Amino acid sequence: MQWGQIKTLFIFSFLVLDLFLLQQFLTKQEEASLGPVNESMYEESPAEDNVSISDEVPEEAPEVNFLFASPSEFTETQLERIGDLEGQEASVYGNQLLVSTLDEPVQIGNEEEAVTDAVSEYVPFSDQYSYWGWNDTEDKILFFQTRNARTVYYNSAGVLMVDVENGEMTGYELTQLRENEGESNEQRELLDPGDVIDILYESRDISSGDEITSMTVGYHSAASFEPTQVFAPIWKITVNDEEDLFLNAVTGDGQLLDLDEEEFIDDTSEYFEEMIAENNQDVFTNEGDEEGSDE
Numbered sequence: 453m454q455w456g457q458i459k460t461l462f463i464f465s466f467l468v469l470d471l472f473l474l475q476q477f478l479t480k481q482e483e484a485s486l487g488p489v490n491e492s493m494y495e496e497s498p499a500e501d502n503v504s505i506s507d508e509v510p511e512e513a514p515e516v517n518f519l520f521a522s523p524s525e526f527t528e529t530q531l532e533r534i535g536d537l538e539g540q541e542a543s544v545y546g547n548q549l550l551v552s553t554l555d556e557p558v559q560i561g562n563e564e565e566a567v568t569d570a571v572s573e574y575v576p577f578s579d580q581y582s583y584w585g586w587n588d589t590e591d592k593i594l595f596f597q598t599r600n601a602r603t604v605y606y607n608s609a610g611v612l613m614v615d616v617e618n619g620e621m622t623g624y625e626l627t628q629l630r631e632n633e634g635e636s637n638e639q640r641e642l643l644d645p646g647d648v649i650d651i652l653y654e655s656r657d658i659s660s661g662d663e664i665t666s667m668t669v670g671y672h673s674a675a676s677f678e679p680t681q682v683f684a685p686i687w688k689i690t691v692n693d694e695e696d697l698f699l700n701a702v703t704g705d706g707q708l709l710d711l712d713e714e715e716f717i718d719d720t721s722e723y724f725e726e727m728i729a730e731n732n733q734d735v736f737t738n739e740g741d742e743e744g745s746d747e
Contacts, residue, residue, distance in 0.1 A: 457513065462583060486491065486668065487688070497650070497653075498649050498650065498658070501653070501659070501660045502660045502661055503649070503653060503658055503659070503660065503661075503662050503664070504661070504662075504663045504664070505544055505649065505664045506568065506663060506664060506665050506666060508665065508666045508667075509645055509664055509666060509667045510645055510667060511645065511646075512644060512645070513641075513642035513643060513644050513645065513666040513669070513701070514549055514642070514669055515639060515702070516600075516602065516639070516642060516669050516685040517600075517639050517685075518639075518640070518674075518682060518683065518685070519599055519600065519604075519671050519682075519683035519685060520631065520632040520680055520681070520682055520683070521589070521599060521604075521610075521629040521631045521632060521680070521681055522609075522630055522632055522679040522680050522681065523548055523609040523627065523628075523629065523630075523679055524548070524628045524629055524630030524699065525547040525548055526544060526548070526550070526628075527702060527742065529596050530576070530577070531736060533576050534550060534576060534736070534737070534738055535736075535737075535738050536551070537574075537576065537738045539554060539555050539556070539574070539625070540552045540553060540554045540555055540574060540738070541553050541555070541651075541737065541738065542737065543735050543738075544735065544736040544737075545727050545728050545730075545732070545735060546727055546730065547729040547736070548627060548628075548727070549625065549626070549627055549643040549724060549727045549728070549731075550576075550624075550625065550626040550627075551623070551624075551728065552574075552575075552623050552624055552738075553622065553623040554574065554621065554622055554623055554624075557617065557618075557620035557622050558620055558621045558623060559619065559620050560616075560619070560620065560621050562586075563669060564583050567583065567586070567593060567614075568583050569731065570574060570621060571593075571595070571612075571614060571621070571624075573622070573626055575612060575614075575626065575641050577628065578595065578612060578627070580581045580597055580598060580609075580628065581594055581595035581596060581597050581598065581612045582595060582597075582598050584596050584603075585713070586616070587717060589613065589714060590614065590700065590714055590717045590718075591616045591617060591718050592613050592614065592615065592616075592619075593613070593614040593616060594611065594613060594713070594717070595611075595612035595613075595614070596610065596611060596612075597610030597611065597628060597629055598613070599629060599631055599671065599683075600631075602668075602669060602670050602671055602685075603668075603670040603671070603688075604629065604670065604671045604672070604683060605670050605671065605672050605686070605688070605711065606672065606711050606716050607629070607672070607673055607681070607683075608627065608716075608719065608720040608723045608724075609627050609628075609629055609681070610628055610629035611625075611626070611627055611720060612624060612625075612626045613626075613717070614642070614692035619707075625724050629681075632680055635674055640685070640702045641702075642685055642687075642701040642702060643687065643699070643701050643702070643703075643704075643706055645667050645687075647706070648667065648687050648689065648699055648701075648706060649664060651699065651706035652697065652699070652708075655708065657697060657708065658691055662677055662691055662692055663691070663692055663693070664689060664690070664691060665690040665691065665692065665693040666689075666690045667687055667688070667689050667690070668687075668688050669685050669686070669687060669688075669701060670685070670686055670688055671683035671684065671685060671686065672684060672686045672698065672711075673686065678683065679682045684700065684701070684702055685701040685702060686698050686699060686700055686701050686709060687699045687700075687701045698711050738741075
């Protein structure tokens with residue numbers, strides 16, 4: 453082989469080697485620049501990143517069973533109570549949906565206690581529901597039913613929805629759930645509050661400077677086998693005393709639930725309209741008569 457060919461081969465080999473070393477150098481530079489960011493995002497704890505936790509947050513998860521429940525029909529005793537209501541016209545559709553219009557609008561305050569007091573005066577069985585909130589956009593006040601002393605969140609079969617106009621209560625709609633007797637009620641280990649906070653921090657749903665105001669366990673429908681619904685325990689986490697997050701309490705990955713209040717109100721209103729349309733031939737009213745189409 454001639455010297456010129458050997459020299460060309462060496463030059464080409466060194467050029468390939470230089471390109472390889474340059475690529476390795478650039479890769480290491482990129483990893484070095486990204487490394488600290490990743491560590492600060494996923495390896496730093498919430499406490500180290502100035503996420504505070506209120507004394508209201510429990511240290512351990514409570515023992516909570518799954519809940520098996522179905523839409524409930526009103527009992528004879530409940531229908532008698534509805535028939536005795538005064539100052540309103542109340543009707544029951546399909547023996548499951550109570551719809552009432554007040555004779556005169558009732559002024560209610562803005563605070564939870566004032567709203568609850570006014571509702572308890574006019575709405576039967578309201579002590580079975582917990583106050584959720586006032587939606588100004590939809591002009592509705594929501595109360596969610598409680599079972600086993602825990603709130604069943606966002607379920608149209610167990611809700612009290614109060615109608616509001618100009619700051620006054622004008623009526624309401626109410627449905628109720630009944631816990632199924634004899635259904636399997638197995639217990640599952642729930643995510644501890646500390647694990648929940650870590651999950652929310654790693655997913656960036658909470659960040660530096662946030663405060664975990666409170667954490668409570670409630671229920672949300674995990675599956676439906678008409679008419680039975682299976683309700684799984686969920687964590688409700690309040691952040692900065694203003695934002696509520698919902699997390700599946702029994703899954704290892706802690707799935708965040710997407711629960712939208714206005715969408716729920718719209719869907720529930722549509723559900724109630726369908727029930728009224730399907731059952732308007734046989735309506736029980738608080739005047740104690742039956743309205744039918746056989747006239």
